[in-house]
Amino acid sequence: MISTKEIVVPTASVTALGKRDPLGDQRMTVSLGPQHPSTHGVLRVEVELDGEVVVAARPDIGYLHTGMEKTMENQKWQQVVTITCRMDYLNSMGNDLGYVLAVEKLLGVEATPRTQVLRVLLTELNRICSHLVWWGTHVMDIGAMSPFFYAFDQREKILDLFECVSGARFHQSYFRIGGLQADLPDTFMPLLKEFVAQFPDFLKMANKLVSGNKIFQTRTKGIGIIGAEDAINWGLSGPSLRASGVNWDIRKSEPYTGYETYDFDVPLAQDGDIWARYVVRMREMEESLKIVQQAIDRLPAGPIQSDHPKLKLPDRDLMKQHIDVMIHHFLLASEGFTVPIGEVYFPIESARGELGYYLISDGKEKPWRVRVKTPSFMNLQVLPKMAEGQLLADLIGIIGSIDIVLGDIDR
Amino acid sequence: MSILSEIIGTVKDVIDVARSTATGMSITLSQIPKAKKTVSYPEEPVTIFQRFRGEHMLTRNADGKENCVSCFLCAAACPADAIYIEGADDPRPYAERETQDHRYAKIYRIDYGRCILCGFCTEACPTDAIKHGHNFEWAVYTPGEMVKDKEYLLKNFERDKDLNIKLV
Ligand code: SF4
Ligand code: SF4
Numbered sequence: 001m002i003s004t005k006e007i008v009v010p011t012a013s014v015t016a017l018g019k020r021d022p023l024g025d026q027r028m029t030v031s032l033g034p035q036h037p038s039t040h041g042v043l044r045v046e047v048e049l050d051g052e053v054v055v056a057a058r059p060d061i062g063y064l065h066t067g068m069e070k071t072m073e074n075q076k077w078q079q080v081v082t083i084t085c086r087m088d089y090l091n092s093m094g095n096d097l098g099y100v101l102a103v104e105k106l107l108g109v110e111a112t113p114r115t116q117v118l119r120v121l122l123t124e125l126n127r128i129c130s131h132l133v134w135w136g137t138h139v140m141d142i143g144a145m146s147p148f149f150y151a152f153d154q155r156e157k158i159l160d161l162f163e164c165v166s167g168a169r170f171h172q173s174y175f176r177i178g179g180l181q182a183d184l185p186d187t188f189m190p191l192l193k194e195f196v197a198q199f200p201d202f203l204k205m206a207n208k209l210v211s212g213n214k215i216f217q218t219r220t221k222g223i224g225i226i227g228a229e230d231a232i233n234w235g236l237s238g239p240s241l242r243a244s245g246v247n248w249d250i251r252k253s254e255p256y257t258g259y260e261t262y263d264f265d266v267p268l269a270q271d272g273d274i275w276a277r278y279v280v281r282m283r284e285m286e287e288s289l290k291i292v293q294q295a296i297d298r299l300p301a302g303p304i305q306s307d308h309p310k311l312k313l314p315d316r317d318l319m320k321q322h323i324d325v326m327i328h329h330f331l332l333a334s335e336g337f338t339v340p341i342g343e344v345y346f347p348i349e350s351a352r353g354e355l356g357y358y359l360i361s362d363g364k365e366k367p368w369r370v371r372v373k374t375p376s377f378m379n380l381q382v383l384p385k386m387a388e389g390q391l392l393a394d395l396i397g398i399i400g401s402i403d404i405v406l407g408d409i410d411r
Numbered sequence: 412m413s414i415l416s417e418i419i420g421t422v423k424d425v426i427d428v429a430r431s432t433a434t435g436m437s438i439t440l441s442q443i444p445k446a447k448k449t450v451s452y453p454e455e456p457v458t459i460f461q462r463f464r465g466e467h468m469l470t471r472n473a474d475g476k477e478n479c480v481s482c483f484l485c486a487a488a489c490p491a492d493a494i495y496i497e498g499a500d501d502p503r504p505y506a507e508r509e510t511q512d513h514r515y516a517k518i519y520r521i522d523y524g525r526c527i528l529c530g531f532c533t534e535a536c537p538t539d540a541i542k543h544g545h546n547f548e549w550a551v552y553t554p555g556e557m558v559k560d561k562e563y564l565l566k567n568f569e570r571d572k573d574l575n576i577k578l579v
Contacts, residue, residue, distance in 0.1 A: 079490035082529040146439050153448055160460070167462035167543065173529050181530070185462060187579060209438050214427035313534055326537065333535035334487035 027055060032395070034063050040137065040399065041406025045383070047395065054395055057387040059380050064410035072370040076336035077103055078311075080367065081173045087372065088408035089170055090133050093126035093162075094350040096175040101256055102346035102357040103177045106339050109311065114302045115179050116257045121295035122165070122174065123257075124288040128199075129158040130351035131281050131288075138278070138400035139210050142219050147210055154202050157195045164188050178311030180304045192296065199289055203282070211282060220274035224386040224398035227272055234385070235378040238353025239280045240402050244272035250349040262291050274394075274401040281403070310337040336365040352376050352403055376408035459545050459576040464528045466559075467521055468544040468567035476511040477565065478540035479519065488535035493525035511538075519561040524554050544571040545578065 027050050034044040042063035048056040068087055072080045084099040085092035097119055104111065111119065136151030159169040165188050166174035166181055174181045210216055226236070231244040241248060249266040251259040267283035269276035305312045313332055319325045341363040347356040353375030360369040379402045386398050450457055459465075470478050481498035499517035501508045509515070532541050544567050551557055 075490050079488075079531065082490045082527060082531070086527075144435075146435075146442075156448075160458075163463060164460045165462070167460070167464035167530060168528065171527065171529070182462075185460075187460070205438060209435055213431040213435065214424070215431055316539075319537060329537060330482075330484060333484045 026050065030392075034060075040404055043380075043399070043404070043406055043409075045395070045399070047387075047392065049392060052391050052393070054387045054390050054392055057384050057395060059383050061377075061380070061406070061409050064406045066411065068411040069370050069372060073367055075367075076365050077339055077367060078177055078336055080370070081176060082171070085171045085173055086407065087411050088350065088352070088355070088374065088376070088405050090130040090405050091126055091351040091355075091408075092170060092172055093122045093174065094348065094355065096173065097123050097257070098346060098348040098350070098355050098357050100175045100177050101348065102344050102359050103339060105346055106342055106344045106359060106361055107177070107308065107311075108340075109178050109306050109308045111179065111257070111306055112303050113300050115304045115306070117295050117299050118180060118184070118304070119175060119257050120259065120262070121292055121299070122162075124291045124295070125158050125161060127288045127351045128285050128292075129155050131285050132158075134281060134400070134403045135206065135210075138397075138403070139216070141396045141400045142216060144210060144213075144216070147206065150202065150206065150209075154199065157191075161188065161191055161195065164191060176312070178306045178308050183304050189296075192292075196289065196293060196296065200286075203285060203289075207282065211278070217275060219394075219397060220278060220401075222271075223274050223390060223394045224401060225271065225273045226382060226386055230385065231272065231382070234382040236353070236382055237375050237378060238349070238351070238403075239267075239284060240277055240379050240382075241353065242266065243269045243276035243280045245270040250347050250354060254347065256346075256348055262294050264288075264290050274397050277401045277403075338363055338365055339367075347373070350375055352405065352408065353379060372411065374408045374411065376404040376406075380404050380409055453575060456575050456577045459547075459578055461578060463545050463547075464530050464543040466523070466544050466546040466549055466567060467532070467564055468542055468571055469519065469561065469564040470540055470542055470568050471565070472511050474511075476505075477509055477515060478511055478538045479516045479536075480510075480512040480538055480540070481514050481516040482537060484535040484537060485532035485541050488531045489526075490529060490531060491525045491527050493522045493527075494532060495520040495522070516561060519564065521559050521564065523549065523557040523559060544568075544574075545576055546571065546574055548575075 027048055030047050030049055032045040032047050034042045044060040044063070046058040046060055047054055068083055072083050075083065080099060081096050084095045088095050132151045132155040136148040136155075139147045162172055162174075163169045165184060166172040172181075226234075226240075226244055228244045228246050231241050231246060236244070237248070245268060247266060247268055250256075251264075252266055264287045267280045267287060269280050310332065313319075314325045314329050319329045339361040341361055343358070343360040345356055345358045347354050349355075354373065355375055356373035358369075358371040358373070359367055362368040383398065383402065386402075387395050390398065472478055481496060483496055483498075486492075486494040486496055495518065496516050497518040498514060500513055501510060501515055502513060505511075528543070530543060533543055541564075546567065549557075
């Protein structure tokens with residue numbers, strides 16, 4: 001065999017390369033993205049390569065920055081829900097929920113039992129919906145085409161449910177401070193039951209098609225490993241953290257909207273590689289379905305609006321008959337309500353991890369400061385560590401496995 | 412011995428991969444006889460839900476008079492500043508004027524370059540004058556065309572009944 005030392009490099013190319021030693025360090029810096037479909041949005045990764053091996057990967061973010069936090073500070077408290085759902089557009093219900101709960105905590109208002117159950121139901125549906133997008137795109141990145149279509153077929157059913165209940169497929173703004181946009185329409189429950197009945201079959205098929213696939217397992221096992229200690233130190237959260245064996249789920253550790261009353265497990269995996277993150281999310285879909293089923297079974301009748309007098313626009317018929325109600329309606333629609341002076345941090349478990357809203361109120365109709373701790377932002381920071389020493393082709397799998405949404409990162 | 416186990420491992424891998432591929436193909440092929448999930452839009456109508464928040468319409472009452480009383484509430488409630496209104500007075504009696512009240516909107520524009528279809532305007536309107544229709548076919552070539560005036564929005568009220576959609 002001929003060793004690399006014996007290869008004679010033509011002098012011309014040496015001069016073309018300048019001073020670089022052609023036999024030593026042949027590193028190359030490549031820009032992955034921002035217009036690359038596998039970066040899941042507008043992410044640019046500056047990859048330093050030694051042949052096919054990634055020496056360093058530096059995520060370059062900010063392409064989607066639209067100043068959403070600042071925009072929120074210029075909206076009335078209630079109007080902000082139209083912006084929160086646009087940050088993490090795959091987990092819009094969850095994003096609305098976090099904000100709404102934070103403001104309700106500041107106001108000292110608790111939602112009615114029916115609203116609480118409906119919020120859990122829709123948020124968990126949204127978690128499934130978000131994981132379906134992750135599953136379809138992640139598996140497609142790794143090289144399987146058809147799972148994408150099966151995933152989006154299922155997702156379409158959930159989006160139909162959202163459209164049925166709120167009128168919009170992505171940016172629902174359905175959760176409102178103190179309640180909901182409107183009660184369920186009659187067409188919702190039959191559709192939902194139809195979905196819940198057929199979804200386990202889909203999961204079974206998905207597991208047979210992809211999880212049991214030897215090629216997929218070979219591409220994912222032992223790649224992009226992050227240990228439990230590193231995961232905690234880097235601030236990972238959500239399924240990416242639980243895949244490293246850390247049992248931390250805000251639905252369990254700091255339950256909100258009555259999550260403590262639902263019976264569900266938090267899926268864990270120990271290896272911290274792509275495969276572990278895959279397994280955790282697949283099992284999370286099963287658990288979310290369990291929660292949805294329980295929510296359907298226990299959905300109580302009753303009002304959806306908490307009895308705080310200021311939060312909801314008054315009853316329309318009453319408003320058209322009485323001048324005082326009409327004036328109340330006018331004031332609320334044009335000026336909104338005030339929130340007592342104070343600050344609050346409210347974390348929830350979104351599909352990607354810990355989503356926290358930090359709000360400061362100066363007692364006016366608009367928030368003084370809104371700060372959002374988004375899970376994707378934290379989860380992306382660990383990419384350089386996961387990618388180091390891996391092949392370039394595996395970097396694509398690693399990006400997919402941390403399930404980032406660029407709207408969530410840049411806001 | 413180690414070469415033998417390596418060979419056995421490789422053979423096992425090949426069998427595993429072949430089996431995985433066969434399973435994948437069987438699932439893919441089993442989809443063929445199943446019912447089609449796509450819709451040949453625009454030849455076939457798409458399904459739209461009753462609550463769908465589409466392009467707005469300005470409604471008329473039973474007598475065919477415009478419901479809007481130019482109260483500006485929709486504009487105040489709009490998080491995107493998409494609505495522009497100028498009010499005016501029509502002193503004529505009810506039977507002669509176009510509007511249900513003396514006060515009416517002389518100019519009423521929605522800029523769909525700004526509108527985020529959140530539905531806050533419809534919730535704020537005290538006279539149910541502005542409603543979401545079910546139209547979503549509104550692609551245009553220039554941003555200026557995205558600003559829809561009152562006549563267009565009023566016509567949407569009639570147009571909504573014969574849209575190419577399946578309403579459920
Ligand atoms: S739907 Fe929302 S953004 Fe559009 S005009 Fe109405 S209030 Fe404004
Ligand atoms: S559409 Fe409704 S809210 Fe807007 S100005 Fe007319 S009456 Fe007032």
